Amino acid sequence: MKIINTPKDLPAVHTLIEDKKLNNLIGNYGAQLVTKCAKNVLSGARKQVLIGNPTNYEKIIETLWDETVRAISPSLIPVINLTGIVLHTNLGRAVLPEAAIKAMNEVARGTSNLEFDLSTGKRGDRHKHCEGLFCDLTGAEAALVVNNNAAAVLLTLNSLAKRKEVPVSRGELIEIGGSFRMPDIMSRAGCKLIEVGTTNRTHVTDFESAINSKTGLLMKVHTSNFQIKGFTKQLSEEELSNIARRHKLPFITDLGSGTLVDLRTYNLPHETTVTEALKSGADLVTFSGDKLLGGPQAGIIAGRNDLIQKIRHNPIMRAMRPDKLSLAALHAVLQLYTNPDRLADELPTFRWLSRDISELQPLADSLLKSVQDKCNDFQVCIAPTHSQVGSGALPIDILESIALKITMPNRRRPGKALNTLGKAFRDLPVPVIGRITDDALWFDLRCLENEEHFIKNLQHLKIK
Numbered sequence: 001m002k003i004i005n006t007p008k009d010l011p012a013v014h015t016l017i018e019d020k021k022l023n024n025l026i027g028n029y030g031a032q033l034v035t036k037c038a039k040n041v042l043s044g045a046r047k048q049v050l051i052g053n054p055t056n057y058e059k060i061i062e063t064l065w066d067e068t069v070r071a072i073s074p075s076l077i078p079v080i081n082l083t084g085i086v087l088h089t090n091l092g093r094a095v096l097p098e099a100a101i102k103a104m105n106e107v108a109r110g111t112s113n114l115e116f117d118l119s120t121g122k123r124g125d126r127h128k129h130c131e132g133l134f135c136d137l138t139g140a141e142a143a144l145v146v147n148n149n150a151a152a153v154l155l156t157l158n159s160l161a162k163r164k165e166v167p168v169s170r171g172e173l174i175e176i177g178g179s180f181r182m183p184d185i186m187s188r189a190g191c192k193l194i195e196v197g198t199t200n201r202t203h204v205t206d207f208e209s210a211i212n213s214k215t216g217l218l219m220k221v222h223t224s225n226f227q228i229k230g231f232t233k234q235l236s237e238e239e240l241s242n243i244a245r246r247h248k249l250p251f252i253t254d255l256g257s258g259t260l261v262d263l264r265t266y267n268l269p270h271e272t273t274v275t276e277a278l279k280s281g282a283d284l285v286t287f288s289g290d291k292l293l294g295g296p297q298a299g300i301i302a303g304r305n306d307l308i309q310k311i312r313h314n315p316i317m318r319a320m321r322p323d324k325l326s327l328a329a330l331h332a333v334l335q336l337y338t339n340p341d342r343l344a345d346e347l348p349t350f351r352w353l354s355r356d357i358s359e360l361q362p363l364a365d366s367l368l369k370s371v372q373d374k375c376n377d378f379q380v381c382i383a384p385t386h387s388q389v390g391s392g393a394l395p396i397d398i399l400e401s402i403a404l405k406i407t408m409p410n411r412r413r414p415g416k417a418l419n420t421l422g423k424a425f426r427d428l429p430v431p432v433i434g435r436i437t438d439d440a441l442w443f444d445l446r447c448l449e450n451e452e453h454f455i456k457n458l459q460h461l462k463i464k
Helices: 013-017 020-029 031-050 057-072 098-108 128-138 149-161 182-188 204-210 237-246 274-279 305-312 324-337 340-346 348-353 357-374 415-426 451-458
Strands: 142-146 165-169 192-196 218-221 251-256 284-288 299-303 379-390 393-407 435-437 440-444
Touching: 013 020, 013 031, 013 057, 020 031, 020 057, 031 057, 098 324, 128 142, 128 274, 128 299, 128 324, 142 149, 142 305, 142 324, 149 165, 149 182, 149 251, 149 284, 149 299, 149 305, 165 182, 165 204, 165 218, 182 192, 192 204, 204 237, 218 237, 237 251, 251 274, 274 284, 274 299, 299 305, 324 340, 340 348, 357 379, 357 393, 357 451, 379 440, 415 435, 415 440
Parallel strands: 165 192, 218 251, 251 284
Antiparallel strands: 142 299, 284 299, 379 393, 393 440, 435 440
């Protein structure tokens, strides 16, 4: 094994890629990619030998294999969510039910009638595929699906209130994850935001005094990931609806996360449902498909047919339309809602939100030894904890849960060691994502169902 101590001892790029040891690599990934990676590997090796770190030819070949495979490996991969946040925005929000995955596979395998009317043999409308079920489930006259709720809000405002004023309570001018701000969306939609009331209190008279000939619509915004407590007053849907009716204006409510069922059925606090918002007088309701609905990323606009038609004919609608896979998955999820008694069994979102501690405790008992055996320098115990719904839904409400708590009781400042351990779990073939707080690494078990897969994955844990 010849040691390479100087740059002149390094092989040329063409010599390296002509090596028979790389025939399979080039056959699998192509000469162009392998050549590019070879240049990177040799450049790195050159820098190392210049600072006194020798290498060898076999090491270069091995590094080139790794570099090439890594170059085209997907960056979007499955992970195991043990953070305790069920609808984690950074981890993909709602997990789709098997029915939705099957529907997506069937549509993806071949051509479909995405925009083809089978009865007439003419061009069809992709927005019809989910509209009927949405209307049946919510009582809306019409419904429209776009690619997310931000798009739903933007499109609605641009279609109904462009170059007009939109009064909104100051207490509802929210910013959510990713620096998404309602005032910015209104500006991009071509509307002029009119702030009414104060942060904590808004009255009917505040809206009444803000309405004039330039007003386009009234809007109520779900405050998503925060709540104001104490000396507060915000107008209800009924109160805003009455004001809108008196002035012959559309009234829009953005539910944000949005739910089609009463969450109290699952021992969760009540959130206004789409049906309740419409019955309270909202002309249109906007909400997400991938939060409490438990479906794919989507934004839904439901309500009055005449307003939906105006939105449908907006030229920017095409830029926000959903693709065939999203529509297939969304329709499959909506089908589950026709039988609410089975939602907790078939929809992962509600299955996890409704999991009881009596189900989580045996899981924790079963996993404790396996995790402790792989974390010899740490202490692993079972501890009570609290989960959250996530994605802006029920922001101050918590769910009792069970976690594996990993600590270093004999170390005064365990932060560095816990960060190293957390990185080791993230480096597993299927990364395991927990949370570090209170000098411990916590693995909340609420969203873990496949115990066998978790233990098998754990065998690859390497703690440096």
